[in-house]
Amino acid sequence: MRILGINSVFHDPAAALVVDGDVVAAAEEERFSRRKHGKQPVPFSAWEQPERAAAWCLREGGISAADVDVVAFSYEPTLVDNGLDGLDPGWEDLRTTYAERAPRFLRTALPGIEHARSRFVPHHYAHAASAGLAAPFGDCAVLTADGRGESTSMLAGEYRYGKLEVHAQQRLPHSLGLMYEELTEHLGFHRAGDEYKVMALAAYAKPAHLSDFAELVRVADGGFTVAPIDWERWAPRRRPGDEMLTAHAELAASVQVRLEEVLLELTRWLHDRTGRRHLAMAGGIALNCVANTRIADEGPFDEVWVQPAAGDAGTALGAALHVAAESGEAVRPMSGADLGRGFGEAELAAKLDAARVPYERPDDLAEEVAESLARDEIVGWFQGRAEFGPRALGHRSLLAHPGHAGNLERLNDVKGREQFRPIAPMVLTERAPELFGRGPIPSPYMLFVHDVAEEWRDRIPAVVHVDGTARIQTVDRNREPLLARVLDAFAARTGLPTVVNTSFNTAGRPMVDDPVDALECFGASPIDLLVLGPFVVRRPGVRR
Numbered sequence: 311m312r313i314l315g316i317n318s319v320f321h322d323p324a325a326a327l328v329v330d331g332d333v334v335a336a337a338e339e340e341r342f343s344r345r346k347h348g349k350q351p352v353p354f355s356a357w358e359q360p361e362r363a364a365a366w367c368l369r370e371g372g373i374s375a376a377d378v379d380v381v382a383f384s385y386e387p388t389l390v391d392n393g394l395d396g397l398d399p400g401w402e403d404l405r406t407t408y409a410e411r412a413p414r415f416l417r418t419a420l421p422g423i424e425h426a427r428s429r430f431v432p433h434h435y436a437h438a439a440s441a442g443l444a445a446p447f448g449d450c451a452v453l454t455a456d457g458r459g460e461s462t463s464m465l466a467g468e469y470r471y472g473k474l475e476v477h478a479q480q481r482l483p484h485s486l487g488l489m490y491e492e493l494t495e496h497l498g499f500h501r502a503g504d505e506y507k508v509m510a511l512a513a514y515a516k517p518a519h520l521s522d523f524a525e526l527v528r529v530a531d532g533g534f535t536v537a538p539i540d541w542e543r544w545a546p547r548r549r550p551g552d553e554m555l556t557a558h559a560e561l562a563a564s565v566q567v568r569l570e571e572v573l574l575e576l577t578r579w580l581h582d583r584t585g586r587r588h589l590a591m592a593g594g595i596a597l598n599c600v601a602n603t604r605i606a607d608e609g610p611f612d613e614v615w616v617q618p619a620a621g622d623a624g625t626a627l628g629a630a631l632h633v634a635a636e637s638g639e640a641v642r643p644m645s646g647a648d649l650g651r652g653f654g655e656a657e658l659a660a661k662l663d664a665a666r667v668p669y670e671r672p673d674d675l676a677e678e679v680a681e682s683l684a685r686d687e688i689v690g691w692f693q694g695r696a697e698f699g700p701r702a703l704g705h706r707s708l709l710a711h712p713g714h715a716g717n718l719e720r721l722n723d724v725k726g727r728e729q730f731r732p733i734a735p736m737v738l739t740e741r742a743p744e745l746f747g748r749g750p751i752p753s754p755y756m757l758f759v760h761d762v763a764e765e766w767r768d769r770i771p772a773v774v775h776v777d778g779t780a781r782i783q784t785v786d787r788n789r790e791p792l793l794a795r796v797l798d799a800f801a802a803r804t805g806l807p808t809v810v811n812t813s814f815n816t817a818g819r820p821m822v823d824d825p826v827d828a829l830e831c832f833g834a835s836p837i838d839l840l841v842l843g844p845f846v847v848r849r850p851g852v853r854r
């Protein structure tokens with residue numbers, strides 16, 4: 311069956327194509343529209359469909375809209391209960407109306423799709439499938455948690471013979487994700503998008519109010535309750551650009567640690583209930599790599615896998631996988647996060663020619679790039695298919711030297727990011743245990759944090775967070791031979807088996823996706839060397 315998965319209701323609109331149980335393509339609309347997160351997370355934007363991402367998925371799969379057997383939407387409007395505490399019935403009605411009409415909206419964007427059958431998949435079933443069916447485990451336990459779906463904010467269950475069995479769901483208004491979003495807003499950041507900044511901030515202080523939050527956020531049998539929270543009690547509301555006070559960091563730390571404790575208790579409950587050895591996770595909460603590491607390190611499961619597109623974008627893939635599995639198809643685990651657009655050499659050369667920039671094709675690209683990095687240059691690295699999910703994983707990345715502390719500030723400046731936010735290292739899987747501990751290895755998707763070994767902290771200061779951790783990406787030599795050779799060649803020059811890897815974009819923009827995006831970003835920011843497939847472009851004045 312050819313199943314087109316669509317996420318469009320809340321934020322991070324995305325599309326995915328699953329054909330006969332194989333993941334063929336998945337992409338977020340923001341990479342096409344160049345609007346970060348695709349749209350505003352408000353009810354009146356729920357009509358917007360990921361039309362460009364969906365059209366590309368069909369092209370990538372070599373099929374037309376008329377060939378689609380099922381369109382799977384990751385939201386089931388009949389499950390909405392707009393009488394729930396804390397929800398605004400007026401806005402809920404509007405969102406529900408748009409969600410019900412999503413198939414019609416999509417048909418206008420993708421003519422020909424009217425022959426397809428539309429299916430609404432419950433939001434958390436879609437999150438669950440994006441984890442449990444995409445993970446490399448086979449049947450496993452699954453935990454999803456986010457701001458909200460239709461009427462729930464968490465699901466705990468397991469896959470048995472490829473089908474989802476739900477053990478518990480938490481109903482709204484109780485939501486770990488909405489609590490974290492409220493805090494994000496209180497601290498002067500964008501809710502439903504900037505939560506990772508709160509996680510980074512939490513490392514700067516002690517959880518001074520943990521006992522208060524243990525009262526406010528309580529664990530129940532396979533669920534939790536969250537009391538209404540008056541955030542002013544611990545720290546004043548911060549406006550964007552205001553000074554960050556210790557009180558803000560202490561509040562962030564308190565909520566972060568309580569979140570970790572609650573998730574640990576939920577995983578223990580789920581483990582007792584299922585007896586499974588493997589856990590797969592998704593939902594926006596599963597992008598919290600500090601919590602993920604505690605679950606992997608202290609929790610009861612032998613192995614934990616997190617969907618790289620754990621946020622709502624991943625529900626496009628999950629909705630399609632869910633329908634495939636429910637239809638009795640054998641679903642294959644996803645092979646990697648590189649499910650987005652890719653470009654051939656001829657296309658890359660044509661874009662370079664059109665831009666009339668001088669470029670060349672080095673005999674040994676890996677050596678050329680390693681040399682540039684060793685000279686402390688910033689490299690824009692564009693290779694293969696774009697990543698699905700928020701992390702750059704060596705396909706649309708900025709690379710830099712990890713040995714110079716100043717590179718944290720330098721890259722945060724390029725990207726217009728707050729200086730308290732860390733940048734991350736990529737490292738060959740086989741070398742990772744020398745440098746990094748506690749978190750799981752391999753860690754190909756940057757979804758866990760690791761402790762940096764004491765003897766390495768001074769050698770790679772650019773990538774060590776204030777608490778001595780790093781959010782690593784391990785590179786598998788077989789899957790990423792070119793990147794592995796860059797790491798080898800850089801290590802041969804510097805003695806450092808790791809380089810800085812951050813996403814290839816500037817402030818407020820989505821990651822670059824096509825070669826023109828990359829050229830525009832290169833033109834507007836102090837990147838020294840742009841690598842587009844086998845070609846390199848040097849910034850004028852940068853020595854060779």
Ligand SMILES: [Fe+2]
Pocket residue numbers: 433437456457458459593594621622
């Ligand atoms: Fe979600």
